[in-house]
Amino acid sequence: MLIRTGPKNRENFWLWFTKIAAGFLIIFLLGIHLIVNHLIVPGGLLSYRQVLAYYQIPFIPIMEVFFLIIVFTHSFIGVRSIILDLNPSKRVLSIVDVALVSVAFIFIVYGTWLVIVVYQLGRL
Amino acid sequence: MSEPKWLVDFQILRQHPGDKPHFKIYPLEVDPEENVLDAIERIWAKKDRTLTFRHACHHSTCGVCGMRVNGVEKLTCITAIKSVTKNGGIVRVEPLRNFTVLSDLVVDMGPFFRHMGETRFNSVAPVGYASLPFEPDPTNSIPLERLVDCIECGLCISACPAATTNAEYSGPAALAAIQLMLTQNFSPDLMALADHDNGAWRCHSAFECSEVCPSNVDPAWRIMNLRRRVVAHRFKSLFKFPKQEKQHA
Amino acid sequence: MHNTPQSNKWPLWFDPRHRKMGSWAFILNRITAIGLTVYLCMHLIVLSKLAMGPEAYDSFIALAKKPAVIIGEMFVIAGAIIHGLNGIRITITSFGFGVRYQKPIFIGLMVIAGAAIFLFGYKIFSEL
Numbered sequence: 322m323l324i325r326t327g328p329k330n331r332e333n334f335w336l337w338f339t340k341i342a343a344g345f346l347i348i349f350l351l352g353i354h355l356i357v358n359h360l361i362v363p364g365g366l367l368s369y370r371q372v373l374a375y376y377q378i379p380f381i382p383i384m385e386v387f388f389l390i391i392v393f394t395h396s397f398i399g400v401r402s403i404i405l406d407l408n409p410s411k412r413v414l415s416i417v418d419v420a421l422v423s424v425a426f427i428f429i430v431y432g433t434w435l436v437i438v439v440y441q442l443g444r445l
Numbered sequence: 446m447s448e449p450k451w452l453v454d455f456q457i458l459r460q461h462p463g464d465k466p467h468f469k470i471y472p473l474e475v476d477p478e479e480n481v482l483d484a485i486e487r488i489w490a491k492k493d494r495t496l497t498f499r500h501a502c503h504h505s506t507c508g509v510c511g512m513r514v515n516g517v518e519k520l521t522c523i524t525a526i527k528s529v530t531k532n533g534g535i536v537r538v539e540p541l542r543n544f545t546v547l548s549d550l551v552v553d554m555g556p557f558f559r560h561m562g563e564t565r566f567n568s569v570a571p572v573g574y575a576s577l578p579f580e581p582d583p584t585n586s587i588p589l590e591r592l593v594d595c596i597e598c599g600l601c602i603s604a605c606p607a608a609t610t611n612a613e614y615s616g617p618a619a620l621a622a623i624q625l626m627l628t629q630n631f632s633p634d635l636m637a638l639a640d641h642d643n644g645a646w647r648c649h650s651a652f653e654c655s656e657v658c659p660s661n662v663d664p665a666w667r668i669m670n671l672r673r674r675v676v677a678h679r680f681k682s683l684f685k686f687p688k689q690e691k692q693h694a
Numbered sequence: 695m696h697n698t699p700q701s702n703k704w705p706l707w708f709d710p711r712h713r714k715m716g717s718w719a720f721i722l723n724r725i726t727a728i729g730l731t732v733y734l735c736m737h738l739i740v741l742s743k744l745a746m747g748p749e750a751y752d753s754f755i756a757l758a759k760k761p762a763v764i765i766g767e768m769f770v771i772a773g774a775i776i777h778g779l780n781g782i783r784i785t786i787t788s789f790g791f792g793v794r795y796q797k798p799i800f801i802g803l804m805v806i807a808g809a810a811i812f813l814f815g816y817k818i819f820s821e822l
Contacts, residue, residue, distance in 0.1 A: 330641050332641075333641070334640050
């Protein structure tokens with residue numbers, strides 16, 4: 322029997338593994354993102370028309386939304402891990418968890434909306 | 446013929462309860478082959494009897510003389526003065542980091558020993574488990590036991606960035622001890638201790654613990670191996686099926 | 695007393711003095727992580743200009759092509775490359791592989807990072 326009976330476990334294998342797996346996927350997705358946005362196009366940045374044209378490629382909107390979800394997952398689990406290094410109290414961590422999940426949800430919904438808008442603008 | 450003497454300034458961090466920490470300089474004539482602990486003892490004996498520090502075996506077995514020398518964690522009983530300074534130079538001596546300082550160079554090892562105690566750490570193990578797997582086997586596969594390498598000096602805790610901000614973190618030594626115990630016998634309690642936010646997931650792969658370990662524990666390697674064991678355990682438990690009863694004719 | 699682990703000691707995470715390569719990798723990873731998270735949120739907010747029409751977005755792109763902004767963008771790209779490649783090293787070692795070789799792995803990956811950052815920088819600055 323363990324001498325130390327608490328505190329409650331606040332970061333287990335699955336959370337860590339999700340962060341690692343998301344990070345691995347980001348390497349590919351971010352690689353594509355950086356190459357398309359900075360290496361391929363003359364001038365190093367896509368213009369408005371070029372962005373709209375890019376989002377007309379069939380799998381790109383889905384890929385970008387997936388990228389958005391993955392990158393916020395990785396980033397915010399990482400931020401939470403940094404905060405856990407500070408040994409926050411149960412109350413502070415609860416507030417942090419709610420804040421991180423809320424902010425991530427808002428950005429993901431907003432980003433998905435933006436992808437849909439850009440896709441529809443490109444079809445006009 | 447003896448080595449010519451060096452004149453070295455020892456800057457020692459002094460702090461007694463109620464005092465503000467401050468460095469005090471002790472110029473000392475030393476034999477460069479001497480160890481830092483020898484100099485500290487001579488400073489205590491001949492210059493300042495109020496200086497507090499720990500010392501015991503003088504041959505890197507007990508682990509009590511761990512301090513920071515010029516910012517780096519060392520066992521002062523085996524740290525030659527010539528390896529950390531030159532003639533006319535400075536040796537800066539501070540207590541270990543990430544431990545509460547009780548007085549001068551003496552720190553509170555209590556929490557550390559509690560973390561080690563939770564692992565039910567066994568100081569003796571079969572040679573095959575006590576040694577790192579990539580080391581040559583000196584026993585020619587004869588089943589022998591030996592004292593494990595960890596001398597519980599705490600240098601790894603001092604060097605660990607995660608231990609700087611979190612007193613609940615088990616720390617490299619305890620995690621290495623869990624790995625050592627788990628390689629010998631699986632225990633769900635020890636696995637739970639490892640698969641915990643204050644266990645293996647608090648390590649961020651700085652590898653400083655292995656850089657400063659004076660005793661060949663290689664805690665970083667053991668922590669990464671522990672993570673591998675946790676990963677394997679977690680995946681295996683996903684595919685565990687309940688035992689089926691045998692049908693008898 | 696002094697030295698006790700406390701949350702307010704977090705600046706010491708970024709102190710590289712007397713530390714070895716593994717610590718430099720940890721410091722770089724943490725700085726790039728925080729920087730990229732902040733940039734990620736800013737980037738998404740700025741992209742709202744796409745919904746405001748070509749004039750709004752293209753005028754933002756014209757601003758983004760100014761040297762000062764491009765230098766900032768290069769820091770982001772460098773941070774992403776360094777964080778990603780060091781992340782590979784952390785992942786490999788965290789599964790118990792290559793731990794004894796973490797230093798040469800770090801050096802090798804940072805050489806690759808340097809080459810990639812140079813390639814991006816050359817491409818971007820040569821078209822200014």
